[in-house]
Amino acid sequence: MERQQGLWLADLKRVPVQPPSRKAAASVISDMKTLGADHPSVPALTAGDSTVREGLVAVFSLSPFLRETALAHPSLVADLLARPIDGIIDEACLDARESWRPDEGGAPRSDGEVMAALRRAKRKVAFALAIADLLGLVTGAETTRYLSAFADAAVSATVDHLLLSADAAGKIRLEDRSEPSRQSGLIVLGMGKHGACELNYSSDIDLVIFYDPEVAALAARPDLAEDIARLLRRLIRILQERTGDGYVFRTDLRLRPDPGATPLAVSVDAAMTYYEGRGQNWERAAFIKARPVAGDLAAGEAFLKALTPFVFRKYLDFAAIADIHSIKRQIHDHKGHGEIAVKGHNIKLGRGGIREIEFFAQTQQLIAGGRMPELRARSTEGALAALAEARWIDEQTAAALTEAYWFLRNVEHRIQMVHDEQAHTLPKAEAELRRIALMMGFAGTDAFSDALSARLRTVERHYGALFERERSLSDGEGNLVFTGQNDDPETLATLSRLGFARPSDICRMIRTWHAGRYAATQSAEARERLTELTPRLLQAFGESRMADEAMMRFDAFLGRLPAGIQLFSLIASNPALLALIVTIMSAAPRLADIVAARPHVFDGMLDPRLLTELPDRSDLKARLALFLSGARDVEDRLDRLRIFAAEQRFLIGVRLLTGVADAETVGFAFTDLADLCVAAALDVAQDAMAAAHGHIAGASVAVLGLGKLGSREMTAGSDIDLILLYDHPDDPPDSDGARPLDAPRYFARLAQRLIASLSAPTSEGVLYPVDMRLRPSGNKGPLATRLSAFEKYQREDAWTWEHMALTRARGVAGDGALLEKAASTIARVLDTPREPDRLTRDIAEMRGLIAQEKRPYGLWDVKLIEGGVVDVEFIAQDLMLSAAANPALRPPAGTPTIAVLRQLGPALLGPEATGRLVEASTLYATIAQVLRLCLEGPFDRKTAPLGLIERLCRASGAPDLSVLEAELRERAHEVRAIFIRHIGRPVESKATTELGKPKL
Structure with a gap:
């Protein structure tokens, strides 16, 4: 219904929502008075009592997001008071739709x-709709239609803008530049709630994009696929990147065919081949709601018409019920689906939630839609109505589910209106739950909870009844029989359906478990618990997409486990733990091998904090001290140190793998662990030296960490670069032990013991590989250096690359006073003025030498590729050494590379170049951390576990590997360009001596 009046004149006879408290209302009123005083165009904000004023006070006190928006943009309030809702929304949609058009001078618009x-248009829509919805001036259905209409306008404008820019660049040839999308051959389909015109208040949008390379606009274009992929990366950035003005829509392109192996856009022919030969029932369900929303709309309609036989089959398709329901079970498993509740209940995915209503309708549309075209409605409400009209369900069921659907959608909207977040879960805190209840028009949480529970139970009852006929859905996945010596044929079929490519091998493995051949399964109780757990294990591993390999790694782990009852009980009661095990076994072969070889590292996974936080340095230090306190002798201390380090490296890595911590945080954690281990190893070495040779009076020792240890950027597989320094009074006495040594020999022996404590293999493996080549004179110099000799060498004899290495030097263990002296010495060396041209020439020569002697294995060798980590680090080290002209600006040695770039880059490189380097460094760190954690050797996309590829893309924020590869190439190209511009083109140095070579 079109509204001819604004909110101020609307027929708002009562306010359906109330403020959470008088205090909250008073705070809002205070803000409104200030706003009204500063903006006379908003008179209603300072007027006397009125229904509208009362409504705005309630709305702003319930939604911090709306209140902040009003204060930041008072013109939105004035507009809302003066104009009809329809006009505001229509104007915003038009502004969005026309935003691509060139200016009056004909100049194309920039992305910015x-x-x-x-x-700006999204802010206007979101603000107006939320207030109108909360005050009951629009329905939930109207809200979703308005939001969907705006999404259509925004996506269409973005596509037109990108097509026009591609035409200007000569990448395509448009039929009509005033209508870029017409006959462009680019098909943009809105999926899910966007396609059905049911978008949430803070929804993301699911798009699937195809193109027809035969149309005139695209025909005979070289590199067409890459050009379109590049445009779509810009589309994602334009829509979802957060700026000072917010964002438009988070955008997801993962509903396209085989997203892990295909580019962002797929040709029409390739898509049809995929759907006809490999399309799955969940994709059929997804395309029920598909709708052309942008691009070549006519081509989009033709594509969907051609796809109709795939979506709606000619014959009744009862088999689809089981498949669709299996998707729902997967959502239950992975999204914490539980019993009906109110606090903490997921309105979308939880039991009795929105997804069950959608699946109720979609399943029956798939079954009968081929014979009954009238059932092919896109919207959920429309589908329920069509099912009732066709007598597929009764009218009472349709009415009950429709009412429940819009009630739950309204709850979902209000959850999202609080902070403009894509959330679907009700708060657990009473005060926050009361906020949602008030936003729904209830007086308190009790009445709201009763009303919500009634809807959830209604949905659950109808959804459950739909599947009562399917025995396989309630009786498990099918036959799982592992008795006897021969494979059960139905069990092999079940395992194949679950996702295993070698079901006979899996049967043989499980028979080994049941036979009690492993220590973990020798007891009858352990075998009984494992037998009960086996179906869940098989389903979980089967869903990993590397089912056989993951299951084999789990078997290797099980074979080394000393006992199994505790583990099997924990897995049975803790789905998150099972998911974590599957993740490790399927995505991280290196971690899986560690678990299989040393199952004791698994003990740390029993810590309930594992999936929520990283231990800080003080916590690690206390744990290490406690763990070492019971050691019997030196060998036991070293073994315990290795056990502790292996477990903590593993647990830190798990946090990265599960997304609890990002690459930078994990780098700090790995470094903190290494610092503590070096300090503990130094204590062991000093104790051994004291026992054999005594002490040297007045002497002290300190250990410097360099490289990634020094800059706090370690990975799971990093070695450690060390320099051991010592100092003593002039003419010191020999050590006072039974076998006295003079100072140089004493500290050289101490260095040898330290290296052995860290890198000598024991029954528990190696603690850290140690590299001492960064010490003065490299391999030709003594293992330990007196501080004065260290300073003299650095000032008089060190090569440029050694000073570059010194920018990452940091004290990690030893005497505090000596560490301070060493830091001061390093600062004086770094602050020595340098000749800029010689510095950059030396750096360029060193980069050329590294390129010659150590070539990257491929694109994923982010350290050595042109424009990779080495280039970024060399730029940062140049900035550190160049800052000698103004030492006060230089960060201390050992500062992480990104921090150096952020501090020195804007002034010395410029803000844009600095931003590019920081983005590249962040991406490289993420890739390096994930790959070093999960793999022992190089990464090969052809042989890499699919689980690893998924984790790599997720950690990097890329929708798939192709996009990530493209971004990696782009970042490397940008970094190399900055390197050449700032340092120079890398060249080989023919005059470099052996000592002058950097550590490669």
Whole structure:
């Protein structure tokens, strides 16, 4: 219904929502008075009592997001008071739709201009709709339609802008530049709630994009696929990147065919081949709601018409019920689906939630839609109505589910309106739950909880009844029989359905478990618990997409486990632990091998904090001290140190793998662990030296960490670069032990013992590989250096690359006073003025030498590729050494590379170049951390576990590996360009001596 009046004149006879408290209302009123005083165009904000004023006070006190928006943009309030809702929304949609058009002079818009216009329009829509919805001036259905209409406008404008820019660059040839999308051959389908015109208040949008390479606009274009992929990466950035104006829509392209192996856009022919030969029932369900929303709309309609036989089969398709329901079970498993509740209940995915209503309708549409075209409605409400009209369900069921659907959608909207977040879970805190209840128009949580529970139970009852006929859905996945010597044929079929490529091998493995051949399964109780757990294990591993390999790694782990009852009981009661085990076994072969070889590292996974936080340095230090306190002798101390380090490296890595911590945080954690281990190893070495040779009076020792240890950027597989320094009074006495030594020999022996404590293999493996080549004179110099000799060498004899290495030097263990002296010495060396041209020439020669002697194995060798980590680190080290002209600006040695770039880059490189380097460094760190954690050798996309590829893309924020590869190439190209511009082109140095070579 079109509204001809604004909110101020609307027929708002009562306010359906109330503030959470008088205090909250008073705070809002205070803000409104200030706003009204500063903005006379908003008179209603300072007027006397009125229904509208009362409504705004309630709305702003319930939604911090709306309140902040009003204060930041008072013109939105004035507009809302003066104009009809329809006019505001229509104007915002038009502004968004026209944002791509060139200016009056014909100049095309930049990405930034389009982004700003779209975000302004989105803010207007979100603000107006939320207030109108909360005050009951629009229905939930109207809200979703308005949001979907705006999404259509925003996506269409972005696509037109990108097509126009591609035409200007000669990448495509448009039929009509005033209508870029027409006959462009680019098909943009809105999926899910966008396609059904049911978008959430803070929803993301699911798009699937195809293109027809035969149309005139795209025909005979070289590199067409890459050009379109590049445009779509810009589309994602334009829509979802957060700027000072916010964002438009988070955008997901993962519903395209085989997203892990295909580019962002797929040709029409390739898509049809995929759907006809490999399309799955969940994809059929997804395409029920598909709708052309942008691009070549006519081509989009033709594509969907051609796809109709795939989506809606000619014959009744009861088999689809089981498949669709299996998707729902997977959602239950992975999204914490539980019993009906209110606090903490997931309105979308939880039991009795929105997804069950959608699946209720979609399943029956798939079954009968081929014979009954009238059932092919896109919207959930429309589908329920069509099912009732066709007598597929009764009218009472349709009415009950429709009412429950919009009630739950309204709850979902209000959850999202609080902070403009894509959330679907009700708060657990009473005060926050009361906020949602008030936003729904209830007086308190009790009435709201009763109303919500009634809807959830209604949905659950109808959804459950739909599947009562399917025995396989309630009786498990099918036959799982592992008795006897021969494979059960139905069990092999079940394992194949679950995702295993070698079901006979899996049967043989499980028979080994049941036969009690492993220590973990020798007891009858352990075998009984494992037998009960086996179906869940098989389902979980089967869903990993590397089912056989993952299961084999789990078997190797099980074979080394000393006992199994505790583990099997924990897995049975803790689905998150099972998911974590599957993740490790399927995505991280290196971690899986560690678990299999040393199952005691698994003990740390029993810590309930594992999936929520990283231990800080003080916590690690206390744990290490406690763990070492019971050691019997030196050998036991070293073994315990290795056990502790292996377990903690493993647990830190798990946090990265599960997304609890990012690459930078994990780098700090690995480094903190290494610092503590070096300090503990130094204590062991000093104790051994004291026992054999005594002490040297007045002497002290310190250990410097360099490389990634020094800059706090270690990975799971990093070695450690060390320099051992010592100092003593002039003319010191020999050590006072039974076998006295003079100072140089004493500290050389101490260095040898330290290296052995860290890197000598024991029954518990190696603690850390140690590299001492960064010490003065490299391999030709003594293992330990007196501080004065260290300073003299650095000032008089050191090569440029040694000073570069010194920028990452940091004290990690030893005497505190000596560490301070060493830091001062390093600072004086770094602050020595240098000749800029010689510095950059030396750096360019060193980069050329590294390129010659140590070539990257491929694109994923992010350290050595042109424009990779080495280039970024060399730029940062040049900035550190160049800052000698103004030492006060230089960060201390040992500062992480990204921090150096952020501190020195803007002034010495410029803000844009600095931003590019920081982005590249962040991406490289993420890739390096994940790959070093999960693999022992090089990464090969052809042989890498799919689980690893998924984790790599997720950690990097890329939708798939192709996009990530493209971004990696782009970042490397940018870094190399900055390196050449700032340092120079890398060249080989023919005059470099052996000593002058950097550590490669």
